Amino acid sequence: MxxxxxxxxxxxxxxxxxxxxxxxxxxxxxxxxxxxxxxxxxxxxxxxxxxxxxxxxxxxxxxxxxxxxxxxxxxxxxxxxxxxxxxxxxxxxxxxxxxxxxxxxxxxxxxxxxxAELAVLKGRVDGLEAKVGELEANQFSTTTKLSGKATFVIGANAFGGSNAQGLLGVTRNQQGATAFNYDLQLDFNTSFTGKDLLRTRLRAGNFGSSPWGNGPVGLNALEAGFEEPSGADSVGINRLFYQFPIGTGFTATVGGRVRQDDMLAVWPSVYPADTVLDIFTYAGAPGAYSLALGSGAGLWWQKDGFSVSANYVAVNGNSGNPSEGGIGTSGSAQTGTVQVAYTQPNYGLAVAYVYTSPEAGQAGLYGGNGTPLAVTGFALSSAVNSIGVSGYWQPSTSGFVPSISAGWGLNSHKATFASAGNPANGGLANVIDGAQTQSWYVGLQWSDVFIKGNAAGMAVGQATFLTQSGDDSALSPNDGNYAWEWWYKFQVTDNISVTPAIFYLSAPLGQTIRGTGFNDATLTNFGGLVKTTFKF
Structure with missing residues (x-):
């Protein structure tokens, strides 16, 4: 009392x-x-x-x-x-x-x-209660949240160098126009227990015939450059997987449409994945972080900053013909990944090993992330063993010191036949065994640049290129190339950003145009674009 x-x-x-x-x-x-x-x-x-x-x-x-x-x-x-x-x-x-x-x-x-004021407030409260009741009665789902991202890209390429075999004219004719493209993603995130996740992603785009990654030069592909296999402006299921905890520290993932990185406890980079060139979104190791997409399952364990992840993806896992698909068959186009990582609030380090079957190499081991010799030349490899070492560090507060992300990848190929394809002459045939390809990158990002919320960044690296030709002594590797990008993001509102960017590729075709038959020809690619992103 x-x-x-x-x-x-x-x-x-x-x-x-x-x-x-x-x-x-x-x-x-x-x-x-x-x-x-x-x-x-x-x-x-x-x-x-x-x-x-x-x-x-x-x-x-x-x-x-x-x-x-x-x-x-x-x-x-x-x-x-x-x-x-x-x-x-x-x-x-x-x-x-x-x-x-x-x-x-x-x-x-x-x-x-x-x-009088109290009466007005009471009326407003009553009105809000009525609206809330109406929303609850007509809501889409009590367990599902919808989020989306729409991206507009307008830009063009400029090509330079020698015009050996008319190659410069070919690239300008096929990829020289200014184009306007879009990418749309809709995510439905469902939770039944508060700790699990059922993700359904719908995606559509019209980058199939854009200047980015379609034509003689593939390294200028954009991260946002998507088109559903069924065609431009078609909506398809891009993700469908279920993720749930098991006991203490374990998380399992299974899905009919799941990507390799969806099943990793750690992504070893803080360089934004939705910036400009796609080659800078693989933590420096496109072989190890292939981002293979298909039927798959994985398990990871986390405790005190340490994590271990293991997963399997069959790109053609939905097929019933074992020669063309299925799980664990010669046609599966499969990858197996193991990652060990350690992270703290300001830094992280990860090592990954990936085994890739030949069909996966053909179906997108590198995609637009290597020179023609490193990608097409080893598409029929009997197996690829890849290692990636990647890490990052970021300051506690924004300022002059940027976040730093870096990575390196090494790929060992066991090939019985390779074709170093060239858009001008149809390619050269080579028998190669024991070849190696490598890649690396460094990405920097500054936060709150000039205005709070805005950001700037740049990245430099070498897309996957041939470093060792194995048993083929006639092929001396001269496949090196360099890629750069610079960008500045204006955060117009909490949901809208505008990002102007430029990039430069020193030798996007690598050794393909440096052979004897081309008189050491050169080709460079300078590009510019403006990307507008809407998040909702």
Whole structure:
């Protein structure tokens, strides 16, 4: 019971304590009078005999500071352990009731003064309750959230170098136009327990005949450059998988349309994956982080910053013909991945090993992420073993110091036949075994550049290129190339950003145009674009 309630009951309680009447002689009426007429104290510290250790210290403090209805004796004491007479109780109760009456009158005045405003607020609250009820009754799902991203890209390429075999003219004719393309992603994220995830992604785009990655030069492919296999402007299922915890620290993933990185506990890069060139979105190792997409399953374990991930993807896993698809068959186009990683809030490091069957190489081991010799030349490899070492560091606060992401990849090919294809002459045939390809990159990003929320970044690296030709002594590797990109993102609103960017490719066709038959020809690619992203 609160002290104030005790005070209200004090007179009745005191009257019941004894049948004996309290005589005036037993009361110090002068003291009571002094107590009742003493000025009210404003702080409990004014009492010399009240210590914070007293059991009712906080209650007395509240009466003084909140209600201002406690007085003391002339000598500056409260005498909290002294018995309370009925006269003293009446004096204290009278002072508190006077104060409560003042507060009540003030509240009545305020209620009267703001009566109209309170009525408006009540009406708005009632209206909001009605709208919330309507939304709950007509909501799409109680378990599913929809999020989306739409990307517009407008830009063009400029090609330079020698015009050996008319190659410069071919690239300009096929990839030289200014184009406007789009990519649309819709994610339906469903949770049944609060800890699991069923993801369904619908995606559409029209990059199939764009200047980016379609034609003689494939390394200028954009991360946003998507087109559904069924054709431009067609909507397809791009992801469909279920992810759920198992016990402590384990997470399992299974899906009919799942990508390799969906089943990794750690992505070893903080360089934005949705910037410009696709070659900078594979943590420097497109062989190890192939991002193979198909039927698959995986399991990862995490504890105290350490993680171990293992997964399997069959690109053609939905086929019933074992020569063309299925699970664990010669036609599966399969990849197996194992990753070990360690992360902390500001940094992370990961090592990954991936085994890739030949059909997966043909179906997208590198895609547009290597020179023609490294990609097409080893499409029929009997097997590819890839290792990727990647990591990142980022500052705790934004400033002049950028986040740094870096990675390196090594791929060992066991090939029985390779064709170093060239768009000008149809390619050269070579028998190669024990060949190696490599890749690397470094990406930097600055946050809150000039304006809070804006960002800038750049990346440099070498897309996958031949470094060792194996048993083919006639082929001397001269496949090196360099790629650069620079971009600045304007965060227009929380949901809209505009990113102008430029990039440069020093030798996107690598050794293909450096052979003897081409008189050491050269080809360079400079490009520019503006990307607008809408998130909802």
């Amino acid at each position: 609160k002290l104030f309630q005790q005070l209200l009951l004090a007179p009745a309680a005191l009257g019941l304590l004894s049948p004996m009447a309290v005589s005036a002689a037993e009361l110090n009426l002068d003291g009571v009078n002094q107590y009742a007429t003493e000025e009210q104290v404003t702080s409990i510290n004014q009492f010399s005999d009240v210590q914070p250790t007293e059991w009712a210290y906080q209650a007395l403090s509240n009466l003084i500071e909140r209600y201002g209805c406690v007085a003391g004796y002339p000598d500056g004491t409260f005498r909290g352990k002294q018995a309370l007479s009925r006269w003293e109780a009446a004096a204290l109760l009278n002072a508190c009731l006077d104060r409560v009456t003042e507060v009540t009158d003030e509240l009545r005045r305020l209620l009267k003064e703001f009566e």
